[in-house]
Amino acid sequence: MKEKQTSHVPVRPDERLARLVRLAARGFNRALQLRLQTENVTFGQWIFLRILWQEDGLSQRELSDRAHLTEPTAHTALIKMEELGFIERRNVEGNKRRQHAFLTRKGLELRDVLEPLALEVNDAAMAGLSKKAQEDLRHALAVMIRNLENDEQDAAARGVRVPPTKGNTEN
Amino acid sequence: MKEKQTSHVPVRPDERLARLVRLAARGFNRALQLRLQTENVTFGQWIFLRILWQEDGLSQRELSDRAHLTEPTAHTALIKMEELGFIERRNVEGNKRRQHAFLTRKGLELRDVLEPLALEVNDAAMAGLSKKAQEDLRHALAVMIRNLENDEQDAAARGVRVPPTKGNTEN
DNA sequence: GCATTAAAGATAGATATCTAATATTAGATG
DNA sequence: CATCTAATATTAGATATCTATCTTTAATGC
Missing domain, CATH: 1.20.5 (Single alpha-helices involved in coiled-coils or other helix-helix interfaces)
Structure with missing residues (x-):
């Protein structure tokens, strides 16, 4: 426990709240990544997988909106995910602009493996x-x-x- | 308000907690950055400034520990901050390994400008x-x-x- | 129907972070 | 005191994110 608790100088409680929130977010992220890596899935991939499990076939734009990430970020993540065989990207109904992402069998199957990991993190976090x-x-x-x-x-x-x-x- | 509230498919409450924490952290970050940029200070610089205001003259290692960031991250931030004239890096008491960071007049003066901004964010966040x-x-x-x-x-x-x-x- | 505007995606370039490897200095030990 | 080990900083390289710009396709208005 190398955590040095703001040693001698007092920190204003107001200030501390923002830090607590950020530390908690970091804790969640790390705990989840720790588990995801055992399945060779990155945090970014998890984000989009989770959305697609809820609504398959969304466009890149829709995905980036739901993920609260920019389109370039979604773009590179989705390209990678296609490479890894988690999804397939294609146009639908004659609209050649929209690139929709569809889960492959592999992408779908990951759900059963990954979702429990996320619940595990939540449970761990809320103990007590x-x-x-x-x-x-x-x-x-x-x-x-x-x-x-x-x-x-x-x-x-x-x-x-x-x-x-x-x-x-x-x- | 383009926020699409997990539309039709219900999200398990457990899952939602981690997301709430991350969204809150993001909100704090953005709100603070929004204010810092008016003073041309980046978020990363703010982190180290805040620590130095509490304890001036810390080494790079000590700073990265307190910031929960790696040394390379601290290193580049500190180099930049030296360039900007917020701090001065130098050895002390014959130890040529440790690089200690000392606030300049400019770095010190920023405190009066920046700290109120952080409090403002906290106040805004906690309204109600x-x-x-x-x-x-x-x-x-x-x-x-x-x-x-x-x-x-x-x-x-x-x-x-x-x-x-x-x-x-x-x- | 052709020209303009809007939408969607892709690409380029910048930044902050990380890990891993390297260099330098201090401290410990035979 | 010479060598080994630990501490500290630095550098190099990878990744994910962002903004800004460019390209392609669809929709709209005369």
Whole structure:
């Protein structure tokens, strides 16, 4: 446990909340990746697989929207996934613009292997939290997410250019 | 509001928690970056500045530990920050290995500008949450973080190679 | 129906992160 | 005190993400 708990200098509680949220997100990510790698699936692939298990045959645009990722990101992930044989990309009904992604047998079968891993992570994370605490937690997170979305939209309305949020889920 | 709320197919509540945490983390990141960019400070720079404001003169290793980032990441960030005149890197007391980072006047002065921005984000995020709800939230997050840390250590103990957690704070 | 506009995807280039390998300095040990 | 080991920093290379731009196809308006 090398975790140095903000040693001597006190940290304002306000400040700490954002960090806690980021640390928790990081914990989830790492715990999940740890499990996914045993099946040779990356985190990014998991994201799109999960969406396709719910709604197969979405277009690249629809996928990137649902994943909250940009199209180039979806593009490269999907190309890779096609290479790996998880999906097949093709046009449908005479529309040559849209590239729809369809799960292959292999992609479908991954569901039974991978979904339990995600549930395992959730269970591990919530150990020791009562049902009520979990419910309250979800509610509080939902409120914060909405608050922060509004904040971003207000900013955008004021003409601020919103930059990408890069990798760090930590601090 | 293009947010398509998991349309028709129900999502298991368990699954949703991890996503909520990641979305909240993303919200915090974006909201903060939005503000930092008006001062031409990147998120990564903010991370190290914040640490140095608490403890000036830390070594690169100490900084990367506290930031939960790798040394190469800290290295490039610090080099850039030196270029920008936020810090000065130098050895101390005859130890030629350690590279310590010291805030310049400019780096110090940023504190008064940047810290209020972070508090603003926290305030925005917590709008509509009671003091108690906030306290419970912190507690629940702390529990999850600890749970997930233990999970990772268990995995490591079993000899699993822990991969990096890449950018996506989203899904 | 032809020309313009919009939609969707692909590509190029930048950034931040990671792992792995290398170099340098300090400390420990025979 | 010479050599080995550990600590620290640096460099190189890979990956995933982003923005911006370009290309292709569809839809719209005269």
